[in-house]
Amino acid sequence: QKEVEQDPGPLSVPEGAIVSLNCTYSNSAFQYFMWYRQYSRKGPELLMYTYSSGNKEDGRFTAQVDKSSKYISLFIRDSQPSDSATYLCAIPKSNAGGTSYGKLTFGQGTILTVHP
Amino acid sequence: AAGVIQSPRHLIKEKRETATLKCYPIPRHDTVYWYQQGPGQDPQFLISFYEKMQSDKGSIPDRFSAQQFSDYHSELNMSSLELGDSALYFCASSLGTSAGGTDTQYFGPGTRLTVL
Numbered sequence: 001q002k003e004v005e006q007d008p009g010p011l012s013v014p015e016g017a018i019v020s021l022n023c024t025y026s027n028s029a030f031q032y033f034m035w036y037r038q039y040s041r042k043g044p045e046l047l048m049y050t051y052s053s054g055n056k057e058d059g060r061f062t063a064q065v066d067k068s069s070k071y072i073s074l075f076i077r078d079s080q081p082s083d084s085a086t087y088l089c090a091i092p093k094s095n096a097g098g099t100s101y102g103k104l105t106f107g108q109g110t111i112l113t114v115h116p
Numbered sequence: 117a118a119g120v121i122q123s124p125r126h127l128i129k130e131k132r133e134t135a136t137l138k139c140y141p142i143p144r145h146d147t148v149y150w151y152q153q154g155p156g157q158d159p160q161f162l163i164s165f166y167e168k169m170q171s172d173k174g175s176i177p178d179r180f181s182a183q184q185f186s187d188y189h190s191e192l193n194m195s196s197l198e199l200g201d202s203a204l205y206f207c208a209s210s211l212g213t214s215a216g217g218t219d220t221q222y223f224g225p226g227t228r229l230t231v232l
Contacts, residue, residue, distance in 0.1 A: 032218060039227075041222030041228075042225060042226070043120075043206050043208075043224050043225050043226050044159065044206070044223045045222075045223065046221070046222070049220075051218075066126055088158060088159075092219070093172065099218075099219075100218045100219060101173075101210070101212070101218075101219035102164075102172060102219075103149060103161040103164060103174060104149075104151075104159075104161065104174050104221060105161070105221055106158035106159050107158060108157070108158050109158050
């Protein structure tokens, strides 16, 4: 079993829709969870990270962690065509005790297309 | 703001040839990570360096080697290239571990290696 599993999609939605992207993870000790966005032929860029359980909001993006289910989600409100990209959840190797660092293990990525 | 620089951006090699990929981290970043991303796959960690010392090793073939130099740039050397080495190779840099907090990795644009 991979450390992090992600719904591969692809996902195609109309502009303005709410998008839900999800991952599950295996290690209950994990506390830090990242979401990266990767445009075609570009390197991944960090969108958000969350620590422990709960929600974190940044503009149209909300990251959510449910540690009881080992489930992480990224919601995009009022989706735009410019949001079309691959979204990757990622978990750093060192992931406890208030510090997050080390190699990232990525989910498979979900390809999102937002059409006008 | 300065970003991670990778060179070359594209590289075409024949089987059994060698290749050298270069990575220039963001100024003041002391940690470099290398990832390999095959077509339609998530990035896979290869190797990392912190303060010029290897800090972690992933699924890097014995045919590959890497190092970080005194100016913190890093080079990935690949020998006896195989068709399966064709992929995008990303370098990421970060400020390294600290007493608490999140060590954010910033990715470069990648080098696309094609082995014929």
